[in-house]
Amino acid sequence: MESVVKTDRRILRSKQSIKKSFLELFSEKDFEHITINEIAERANVNRGTVYLHYHDKYDLLDKCIEEHINALITLCTNREANQVSEGIVQDPKPIFDYFHSHSPFFSAMFSNQRVFLFRDRLLKFISTNLMVKMEKPGTPPDIDIEIKAQFMASAFIGIVEWWILHNMPHSTQFMADQVRNLFENNHV
Amino acid sequence: MESVVKTDRRILRSKQSIKKSFLELFSEKDFEHITINEIAERANVNRGTVYLHYHDKYDLLDKCIEEHINALITLCTNREANQVSEGIVQDPKPIFDYFHSHSPFFSAMFSNQRVFLFRDRLLKFISTNLMVKMEKPGTPPDIDIEIKAQFMASAFIGIVEWWILHNMPHSTQFMADQVRNLFENNHV
């Protein structure tokens, strides 16, 4: 938003450094035991600077999640523009590529049991995305659309979670093919 | 120097970022073709900030070299304090460890033919260090001490250069043992 005015380099640097530091700590220890001091220290940033950009560590976590969700959203919406509509769902490969290139973040998120936020938001995003897809053609809904969307979204996240937590043993292409087949079997 | 007053975090960050950016570029392209713009851009730092800390790119290169030379000096002098004087020369392993942990820098330095500076200063440091060592005991000098120091220092740098440029195919321990044997064979 407000993409016209480019933000100050210092702000970008600080935020980036803080988020990186935070995610590192996040993958090392329990969220509740992470302190603002630690974050600032590791980010090589003054403690006040952290408070300048984030209200507290919960806000920081929230912003981190939001950022990736938004990235996923734009990734999907951009592709809808020039879509060849081969099927209802798009090719999942770019999604897996995104997970792959940000695996430290997603690994941390999936590893930490406490983070309901992340899973909830990711699930909500995917399920609504699927619902819109399924509504479009005049399909006779013998099964409730919302339920099916929820079902497929959960399945999808489950696969991604497994893939990430097992250090991505397959290529993104392979995963995308698998998922597309599974979706097609369920007439999505 | 002036270690009492700790420098501002911003200065440390900027310098660190600039040096890292510069060394990356240094390993990618010829030194003469590196521009301050590039350095600043990659370091995510304003161009003015580069000029604030370094007069020009030659100064920047100089400071980078100086920093590592000083690190090597302190590494050696600190060990002289608690030395068991097993032989005249100290165990070379810590030196190799230092090369190993900063291999990107040394690799860049050795790869670039243009940099006489670096090789010269490293050579000077090692040869004078050796000379001091060889003067200490009342050894009958059938060979000129300075010549021998120069000889051994060149040999040492040659080995290090080979090791670095071949991606460190042996452990630091192995290299240290080899070097110690070679030195002992030459009665150093």
Place this chain on the structure above:
DNA sequence: ACGTAATTGTTTCATATCCAACAACACCCG
């Protein structure tokens, strides 16, 4: 060879960040 573009140092003003200090609160150990 010419002209356009890029780079270089340098300056001015705005501002993000620093450091230090503070009170309030939480934690933990004896």
Place this chain on the structure above:
DNA sequence: CGGGTGTTGTTGGATATGAAACAATTACGT
């Protein structure tokens, strides 16, 4: 229970850095 210790937000003044502009030079393509 009490007190030392650490964390939390928040301030104020100092300063490093940013963005933008500038003239002077250099590099480069046609």
